[in-house]
Amino acid sequence: MGGLPYEMRALEAILISVMGALEAELKILQENVGRLLEELEENIDRDKLRFLLIYSKKLSTFEQKAQLICGAIEEVLEADEDLAGMYLTEKLQGMERPAEEHSEIELLLESYYKMADEIVQVSGNLVANIKNTEDIVNLILDANRNSLMLLDLKFSIGTLSTGCGAALAALYGMNLKNFIEESDLAFFGVSGLVVALSAVIFGYGLHRLRRTQRLTMWGEGNVGVAPGRKWRSVSESRGTSTTDDRSGRYG
Numbered sequence: 001m002g003g004l005p006y007e008m009r010a011l012e013a014i015l016i017s018v019m020g021a022l023e024a025e026l027k028i029l030q031e032n033v034g035r036l037l038e039e040l041e042e043n044i045d046r047d048k049l050r051f052l053l054i055y056s057k058k059l060s061t062f063e064q065k066a067q068l069i070c071g072a073i074e075e076v077l078e079a080d081e082d083l084a085g086m087y088l089t090e091k092l093q094g095m096e097r098p099a100e101e102h103s104e105i106e107l108l109l110e111s112y113y114k115m116a117d118e119i120v121q122v123s124g125n126l127v128a129n130i131k132n133t134e135d136i137v138n139l140i141l142d143a144n145r146n147s148l149m150l151l152d153l154k155f156s157i158g159t160l161s162t163g164c165g166a167a168l169a170a171l172y173g174m175n176l177k178n179f180i181e182e183s184d185l186a187f188f189g190v191s192g193l194v195v196a197l198s199a200v201i202f203g204y205g206l207h208r209l210r211r212t213q214r215l216t217m218w219g220e221g222n223v224g225v226a227p228g229r230k231w232r233s234v235s236e237s238r239g240t241s242t243t244d245d246r247s248g249r250y251g
Contacts, residue, residue: 007087011086019119022062022116026123029058029062030126036051037129052133059130062123066119066123070113076109154206157205157209160201161197161200162198168190168194169190
């Protein structure tokens with residue numbers, strides 16, 4: 001390093017300072033994000049999701065800053081005249097360096113460009129991990145939300161079936177003659193009818209709910225597709241029948 005001119009030593013000192021600051025910030029973000037992702041694997045709560053959003057924004061800002069530094073170095077490396085013009089000591093001495101002779105400064109910038117590019121890749125991997133975690137968390141929350149909606153539907157079906165049975169019981173509870181007041185089996189008969197009606201309505205509602213849950217790309221409950229057959233085999237059989245029809249038509 002002692003043989004390098006002053007401008008190269010100054011440039012290297014600046015690059016060392018910039019890369020050191022980036023690496024220190026990246027190390028802190030790596031530790032915090034890694035610990036947060038491990039905690040989210042065990043338990044998901046609002047505070048952890050809030051910190052995940054904060055670190056996601058910080059990482060995006062850091063990645064943009066690292067990309068700008070990497071892009072600036074790359075832009076200088078692609079300009080031969082700028083590289084040759086960075087030999088300020090020779091300019092002061094009245095020496096003109098050809099545009100293609102800049103191997104020393106090019107090697108210096110390339111080494112730090114690789115460091116900056118590595119930092120960009122590491123930060124990009126962290127951002128991708130956070131996005132993947134956010135997608136998984138959203139899937140889990142959607143599944144929990146669907147489970148709660150399904151439970152609410154089951155309660156609604158139960159309420160409907162109970163209400164229908166109660167409506168039938170209310171009809172017999174009116175002070176009107178229904179010609180079964182004197183029967184010893186009327187109470188048991190009406191009670192059994194109410195229970196049976198409620199059970200039928202509840203069972204039918206659950207059956208419709210299960211069919212709705214099994215909606216596929218072929219429609220409700222795989223209508224038109226034999227059990228155990230996949231869509232590929234169905235499409236192949238349909239394609240074969242179409243080919244046979246065409247061959248019979250033009251044969």
